[in-house]
Each structure stands twice: as C-alpha cells, then as structure tokens.
Amino acid sequence: MIPECKRIRENILKISNKSGHGHIPTCFSVVEVLYALYSIIKCDPKDPLYKNRDIFVLSKGHAALALYCILAQFGYFDIKKVYSLGSFMSDFGCHADRFKVPGIEVSTGSLGHGIGVATGMALALRIQKSQRHVYTLIGDGEANEGAVWEAIMVASDLRLSNLTVIYDNNRSHPRGLQIQKPVEIFKGFGCDVAEVPGHDIAVLQQEFKKRADTVRVVVANSKKGFGCKTFIDNQYEWHRKSPTDNELEILMRELDEKAV
Numbered sequence: 001m002i003p004e005c006k007r008i009r010e011n012i013l014k015i016s017n018k019s020g021h022g023h024i025p026t027c028f029s030v031v032e033v034l035y036a037l038y039s040i041i042k043c044d045p046k047d048p049l050y051k052n053r054d055i056f057v058l059s060k061g062h063a064a065l066a067l068y069c070i071l072a073q074f075g076y077f078d079i080k081k082v083y084s085l086g087s088f089m090s091d092f093g094c095h096a097d098r099f100k101v102p103g104i105e106v107s108t109g110s111l112g113h114g115i116g117v118a119t120g121m122a123l124a125l126r127i128q129k130s131q132r133h134v135y136t137l138i139g140d141g142e143a144n145e146g147a148v149w150e151a152i153m154v155a156s157d158l159r160l161s162n163l164t165v166i167y168d169n170n171r172s173h174p175r176g177l178q179i180q181k182p183v184e185i186f187k188g189f190g191c192d193v194a195e196v197p198g199h200d201i202a203v204l205q206q207e208f209k210k211r212a213d214t215v216r217v218v219v220a221n222s223k224k225g226f227g228c229k230t231f232i233d234n235q236y237e238w239h240r241k242s243p244t245d246n247e248l249e250i251l252m253r254e255l256d257e258k259a260v
C-alpha cells in the first residue's frame with residue numbers, strides 16, 4: 001500500500017470515528033481505484049468546473065467518504081472540512097451532493113442510478129463533439145439493480161467510446177443475487193472489457209487511459225475492507241458501523257501491518 005493510500009484510509013477511519021458515519025469496508029475497497037483515476041484524468045482542483053475536465057460519477061454512492069478523502073488528497077478542499085461528515089448543516093453528507101462539495105459531478109445514493117446519468121452525459125458530450133471522457137464506478141452489489149444493465153445496453157448500443165465503467169468486484173454480496181462471471185456478462189453486452197487487480201495502481205492507471213470503439217468496462221477485483229483484517233473478516237458487522245476509540249487504535253495498527 002503506497003503512503004498516500006494509507007493516509008486516505010487513516011482519514012476515513014478517523015472521520016468515521018468522530019462522526020459516527022461512513023461505510024468503511026466499501027470505502028476501503030475503492031481507494032486505489034479512485035487514487036489511480038484522479039491521478040490520470042483531466043481535472044483542476046483549483047477550478048472544479050474547468051470546462052474541459054473529464055467527468056467522474058460515483059454510482060456506488062455508499063463510498064462517498066472515500067471520494068471525499070480522495071478529493072481532499074488531490075487538493076479540492078482541506079481534509080479538516082470532511083470531519084463534519086453527516087452533522088447538521090455540513091456540506092459533507094453520507095451521500096455526496098453536487099451543489100455542496102467541489103468536485104462532485106452528480107448527487108448519487110440510490111444505487112443503480114449513477115451509471116444511467118453517466119451514460120447520458122457521455123452521449124451529450126459526443127453530440128457536442130467534445131473530447132472529454134466520462135468515468136463511473138459501480139459496485140457488484142449495486143449490479144443487482146436492473147437499471148445498471150439497461151444503462152450498459154444503451155451505452156453499448158450507442159457505442160459510447162467516451163465512457164468507461166469501473167466495476168468494483170469486491171464479491172461482497174453473497175446474500176443477494178450473485179453476478180457470476182462479470183467479464184463474460186459485460187462482453188455479452190458488447191463492451192470492451194479488461195479484468196485487473198483492484199489494488200494495483202499502476203495497472204489501474206494503464207487501463208483507465210485505454211480507449212476502444214465502444215464503452216469500456218474495467219472489472220477491478222478488490223477486497224472489501226482491504227487494508228484492515230478486521231473488516232475483511234467481519235464485513236457484515238462493519239457494513240454501517242463506526243469504530244470506537246479503542247477499535248480505532250486496533251484498526252490503525254492493522255493499517256501499519258501488511259495489507260491483506
């Protein structure tokens with residue numbers, strides 16, 4: 001784990017401890033994905049509405065705290081502001097609000113909706129003959145929503161080559177409908193598909209830069225709770241749980257150990 005991603009996970013833990021909010025394991029599974037993405041896309045933290053910027057849509061809205069910490073890491077705002085997460089009148093809600101937080105393009109939270117919005121944005125940009133690119137991050141649990149596959153069908157039919165879908169395959173949804181062999185499913189819809197390790201930043205960066213003549217899908221095989229053994233071993237207990245002070249100490253020590 002590179003120092004920047006460790007620092008992002010530390011911030012997630014501390015903010016959740018202070019605020020009592022946050023879905024930590026799902027946030028931990030996408031830290032490298034988001035870090036890799038923001039290190040290569042066209043954006044300007046000093047001008048979040050920069051007209052030629054690329055677009056990122058967090059469709060799996062439960063990972064909002066991870067996105068906040070990533071945006072702070074890249075200079076959109078001071079991480080201290082995120083410590084107000086979920087509090088009265090805070091700009092930083094448990095789901096991101098595009099009207100309140102710099103760098104948030106779409107207010108999401110209802111699972112399965114963000115990818116549809118991203119598809120529409122990609123189509124609009126193509127009509128405008130824009131060179132901007134749209135990325136969206138969806139989860140394997142979220143893929144239980146039919147709207148996900150309707151959006152993929154439209155994106156593939158329109159051959160939206162300016163759209164990249166990142167599929168967080170953390171295999172954390174055994175109590176729901178299983179999405180078996182996602183690579184084959186996305187290929188069946190006509191997508192250009194790559195399968196990569198979800199915590200390998202160099203590989204992720206390489207795949208995010210690639211283009212095809214249709215929508216690209218990057219299946220990122222990740223671990224829910226990556227970085228802390230406690231989360232990996234107890235995913236359901238920690239789905240919506242924030243650490244106490246004593247638990248925070250244990251989790252911070254686990255981050256100092258080899259990532260699992």
